[in-house]
Amino acid sequence: MSVEIDLLDGFAVRVDGMRVQDAAWARRDAAAVVKVLALTEGRRLHREQLIERLWPGLDVDAASPRLHKAAHYARRAMDRRDAVALRDEMVSLLPGVTVDIDAAGFERDARAALDAGGVTPAEEVLDRYGATLLPADLYAEWAADSRERLAELREALLRQARRWRDILDEDPLDEEAHVGLMRERARAGDTRAALRQYERLDRTLLRELGVAPGPEASALREQLIRGLEDAGAISAADLGRLEQEIRFCRTPDGITLAYASSGAGPPLVKAANWLTHVDHDWHSPVWRHWLTELSRRHRLIRYDVRGGGLSDWDIPPPTFEDFVSDLETVVDQAGLDRFPLLGISQGAAVAVMYAVRHPERVSRLVLYGGYAQGTAVRARTEEQRRKHELEIDLMRLGWGRDEPTFRQFFTTQFMPGGSKELWDAFNDLQRRTSSPENAARVLEVNGQVDILDVAPRVRAPALVLHARDDRRPPLEQGRLLASVIPNSRFVLLESSNHILLADEPAWSVFLTEVEEFLSD
Template identity: 30%
Template structure:
């Protein structure tokens, strides 16, 4: 798998949507990100890159930048949810994908919901993480975010955009004190969109409402949410899962919104098992080894009997003999202490 896959463009109406195809798994998986994205810089962030490689390990992964962010075209007018959904169709067509599973994260979720309802024949499965059908509070949706909270968030984002503080503190609080993480996401923010652009994208997310399609969806659906998610309330995920026919709902501990930080393997494992029926065992750093410690019996008495000169000669002979056997059986000398040896061998 190349370090940075080739970026291509699909045309959705008059808008060019940047996308990449990674991996050669048996089934297509379209990854629709939320917040902001940049399909090329994503591979420079170690957390995000690991997450994408794991997805590509069991799929033919198709990832994209939503219109208005990353390498996709900027737009003068805010697109409708249906226009954004159609960007997914355009990317699938360009990538030669007739049918795929969709994985929507955060703001990418509503696009996937509408796609699954509009193109059921092209949707093999639907995986959703940290997302919502509606974000803003309404008389018939009291669990949404109040408008004054959205306004405060907009003011902070515009003032601090490009510093990494928003992404680290609110989207990945587990890494908020990690200077390198903040620096990486400061660049990510600047590469992805301007301060005015992110303000427009947040307004667009706040106006999104995909509740009307929930009961129409018939694709197998997995909804994953972290209990302490600071950005999207867990109650919104429960609401969505309850209204999608046969949806499987998984609630995980943690407060990181980005799925590629925190207990990433828990998220990836759920998605992989849902889509393939199996789950990779996490790589273990445990090894089977034999540890050997030697000690000369009654060394103190023997040293007193032999005297210093003969005792040192005996120790030299002892050490030479032990090292010869270590070399013979591919052992590793760890330490020597007086007349004792500490060594290890691979295997039993």
């Protein structure tokens, strides 16, 4: 007779190669008795010890009937009278029978691989066994010691096998794993990927612990940068584009805002728009090309709107005035005197209002995909008003769910020309950037925007760009902005995407127009 018991990545029992049906373990106590004994050396425990582990709130007399019932149903499940034996105050699992338990096998083979050393032995053990002990019993106290012991062995094997990604999946703060990935990517010839890994480490440590990377990671970064400089493969501007610095500031009404600085050169300030996360965006295919290209010739300064990204989420209902004040706070905190200002989507109206209030500070104004009137203000029919209200309801009711159907409604509007990968990234971005309630509040504020009376007072030269088939703010709104802002020039972009994609011609046109405008 042969018996196999699986405890890694799920519970299963096989007798002579035939798996005991899951329905046979409908009695949770029966399965628990088998699991506890299988995790115990020798597969036997004193009756009181077993009771203490499974029913710690009961005394021995009260728990004994439960133990006897559990043993009975375990025997029935395995169709063996001696499956769980109670003799002389001891409880045994399959006494006298050779039992193959995968958790015990993993522990034995893991220790042997660690003693042997080398990548191959560790790889073989990791490939042979599951990773998680009894995932259905993650919070069972009786499995805690075994879970911790096996987890430590697995982590040691991962380090020996140099599986740095797996380690970071479990602990993003593991600096050794970050350094290991940096070395791997450098050996593969991708120095820039290695430097981006350092950026991730730096931001993670700053965000979670408020500390900087240690000397090994910092020394490796300097070595990689020197290699690029010696090869003539990097300039000062390129170096600035490889990393960003995240800081925090407080608004007059006590809200914490996150802002980031990247690149080298004269400053360029970007007013916050809906759906940003200064850390996540740096690596996201949705925004990465925007941020790196705008950082190529400028020190780009951007921030997360209150209620989103790394800024405070626990906020009172925001107002348009709050959004303008937040821009003022970030600019003051960054110590800027005079600078060009970029407004995208909702950020365009905020940028216009700031430029009117602070004409001495705004040298030039770049507006893309913006609007002078929000959806509620420009609604002329009952159907248009209902559509605006429906979008707000969609956010409140469905945006926070794991299933992305509700978020996909917005994704197809923001980037209808995107790939499946980009759509997935944008769906994830929506979930990460804000809570459903905060997102709905921002959309309500945006719907009430009306700067038609304010825009004519802009004194700075302005460049207004808009995609021809933009499905968020329509083309008419871009034209309207350009018509009411004095000294403005309008550029029509051949695109249907509200967020321009890296591989579409309109993106190159956008960059060329903006750089020429800012360099005049």
